[in-house]
Amino acid sequence: MNQNELYQQVILSHNKSPKNFGKPATFTHWAEGFNPLCGDHYFIYLTIEDDVIKNVFFEGEGCAISKASASLMTESLKNKTISDVESIIKKFHDYMTLSQGNLKDLGKISVLSGVKDYPARIKCATISWHTMKQAIETPVSE
Amino acid sequence: MDKNILAKIREDFPILGTEVNGYSLVYLDNAATTLKPKYVIDRLSKHYLYETSNIHRGVHFLSQQATTYFEEVRDKVKSYLHGDSTWETIFTKGTTGAINFVAQSFGSIFNSGDEVIISQMEHHSNIVPWQMLRDRKNIVLKVAQMDERGILDLEHLESLITEKTKLVSITYLSNALGTINPVDKIVKIAHSKNIPVLIDAAQAIAHITIDVKKLDIDFIAFSAHKMFGPTGVGVLYAKKQLLEKMPPIEGGGDMIASVRFDKTIYNTIPYCFEAGTPDIAGVIALGVAIDYINSIGLKNIEEYEHKLLQYATQKLSEIKNLRVVGTSPNKSSVISFVLDGIHPHDVGSLLDSKGIAVRTGHHCAQPVMEFFKIPATTRASISFYNTKEDIDRLADGILYVQSIFE
Ligand SMILES: Cc1ncc(COP(=O)(O)O)c(C=O)c1O
Numbered sequence: 001m002n003q004n005e006l007y008q009q010v011i012l013s014h015n016k017s018p019k020n021f022g023k024p025a026t027f028t029h030w031a032e033g034f035n036p037l038c039g040d041h042y043f044i045y046l047t048i049e050d051d052v053i054k055n056v057f058f059e060g061e062g063c064a065i066s067k068a069s070a071s072l073m074t075e076s077l078k079n080k081t082i083s084d085v086e087s088i089i090k091k092f093h094d095y096m097t098l099s100q101g102n103l104k105d106l107g108k109i110s111v112l113s114g115v116k117d118y119p120a121r122i123k124c125a126t127i128s129w130h131t132m133k134q135a136i137e138t139p140v141s142e
Numbered sequence: 143m144d145k146n147i148l149a150k151i152r153e154d155f156p157i158l159g160t161e162v163n164g165y166s167l168v169y170l171d172n173a174a175t176t177l178k179p180k181y182v183i184d185r186l187s188k189h190y191l192y193e194t195s196n197i198h199r200g201v202h203f204l205s206q207q208a209t210t211y212f213e214e215v216r217d218k219v220k221s222y223l224h225g226d227s228t229w230e231t232i233f234t235k236g237t238t239g240a241i242n243f244v245a246q247s248f249g250s251i252f253n254s255g256d257e258v259i260i261s262q263m264e265h266h267s268n269i270v271p272w273q274m275l276r277d278r279k280n281i282v283l284k285v286a287q288m289d290e291r292g293i294l295d296l297e298h299l300e301s302l303i304t305e306k307t308k309l310v311s312i313t314y315l316s317n318a319l320g321t322i323n324p325v326d327k328i329v330k331i332a333h334s335k336n337i338p339v340l341i342d343a344a345q346a347i348a349h350i351t352i353d354v355k356k357l358d359i360d361f362i363a364f365s366a367h368k369m370f371g372p373t374g375v376g377v378l379y380a381k382k383q384l385l386e387k388m389p390p391i392e393g394g395g396d397m398i399a400s401v402r403f404d405k406t407i408y409n410t411i412p413y414c415f416e417a418g419t420p421d422i423a424g425v426i427a428l429g430v431a432i433d434y435i436n437s438i439g440l441k442n443i444e445e446y447e448h449k450l451l452q453y454a455t456q457k458l459s460e461i462k463n464l465r466v467v468g469t470s471p472n473k474s475s476v477i478s479f480v481l482d483g484i485h486p487h488d489v490g491s492l493l494d495s496k497g498i499a500v501r502t503g504h505h506c507a508q509p510v511m512e513f514f515k516i517p518a519t520t521r522a523s524i525s526f527y528n529t530k531e532d533i534d535r536l537a538d539g540i541l542y543v544q545s546i547f548e
Pocket of ligand 1: 365
């Protein structure tokens with residue numbers, strides 16, 4: 001694959017204008033993800049009601065792959081049940097890190113498929129997903 | 143260096159013929175590791191093919207031969223650094239190994255409250271060993287500041303010194319910024335208070351003529367792999383007078399004179415600091431790397447690289463929305479930069495798609511990134527086999543990256 005395919009238009013546009021970007025006024029769950037190796041640094045904020053992700057926002061800085069991946073993720077996980085989200089996260093993770101399965105039935109997220117061929121960039125694509133998993137398990141204290 | 147010499151030199155590095163993503167390789171990651179000339183590689187294979195043997199104490203031919211070749215490299219190091227019998231060569235695994243050894247051995251005679259001074263532009267390998275010593279012995283680690291050009295603040299350094307200061311440990315050439323530090327002045331400041339100085343020469347070793355006698359450096363550390371030699375080998379070149387006060391850190395074979403269960407007598411310097419079988423082939427090949435540099439001439443290398451760095455700085459400064467990080471007038475071999483709105487990781491990947499190898503990230507100098515308030519930079523680092531065409535390819539590559547992100 002050519003790098004131009006890595007930096008597809010969808011990825012470039014999500015990098016430029018990420019969806020669900022910013023810190024919401026209220027949220028029930030959150031987590032921070034940081035990769036000290038490249039400085040990718042993201043926060044995920046969730047509103048979970050009745051085991052459904054009612055709202056999801058992210059905030060932070062990083063490379064185009066990491067930002068686009070986070071943006072695409074927030075779009076696709078909104079209004080899904082926790083168990084659906086967990087299985088999507090697992091599918092994404094298994095594909096990226098274990099080369100198992102594919103991303104075909106994950107809609108737009110499949111534009112990230114090519115990242116797998118760049119081992120140095122896989123962590124860029126997965127950081128927000130790890131953070132998402134952590135956020136689901138981390139209710140806001142008090 | 144004229145075109146013909148350069149062309150001949152490039153032939154010594156077969157790897158330069160590699161194709162990457164359909165382009166001929168432009169290797170601008172020399173600060174991470176330099177390429178290896180075929181003579182170095184041939185020497186490694188010659189050792190393993192025809193000379194394999196363990197060194198020291200062998201009475202048979204191969205062992206004596208390997209011992210001779212191995213020991214000769216101590217003298218090559220001495221000449222390369224312009225030392226004399228005041229200093230001794232100790233072989234280590236690399237710069238990191240050498241600094242850790244000083245921290246553990248020299249550090250073992252420090253007392254609680256004693257101080258070590260480093261700088262804000264150190265590589266992690268000249269930070270973490272001292273933090274570990276701090277945790278072990280309760281020493282104080284002080285950090286000399288730099289300014290926004292990446293120039294070390296000597297006055298601040300001097301102001302940090304107290305009667306508790308036991309060592310000043312500073313890099314000669316910053317791998318993240320390219321700054322050349324004024325080692326002569328640093329040593330003068332420290333020596334005026336009788337404090338020894340450790341110089342991290344990991345980067346300087348392949349780019350700057352180092353005269354330990356003139357500079358009066360106490361400890362100097364470097365890695366073979368950053369000077370066209372193999373990985374896994376490095377040197378601590380140190381004053382014997384200091385080494386005599388330092389205990390061995392690793393025990394085992396080769397570092398002893400005699401072993402009895404009630405009492406073991408250590409071998410003499412430098413052998414007492416080199417426990418176990420070393421990287422024999424690697425050390426011998428380091429000798430060849432030194433010969434190779436000498437055959438080109440470090441003065442010629444310095445001159446050529448200086449012009450090439452100037453050319454690169456000029457060329458990159460013509461690119462819009464590009465900021466060079468590290469703008470000291472006294473620089474060598476490294477040009478670090480950031481592009482507005484484009485993360486270095488993306489820059490590195492897209493340059494790679496054009497066959498250009500650069501490094502992106504914090505370059506094992508996170509405090510430097512923090513100082514400049516950036517997560518990372520893209521770093522191009524040159525060597526004498528790089529050409530103006532390589533720099534042109536880099537500049538074109540950067541424009542290409544910007545066009546993708548437009
Ligand atoms: C300035 C500096 N110091 C120390 C090191 C560590 O060298 P090594 O990893 O070979 O031990 C490096 C390598 O990048 C360096 O650039």
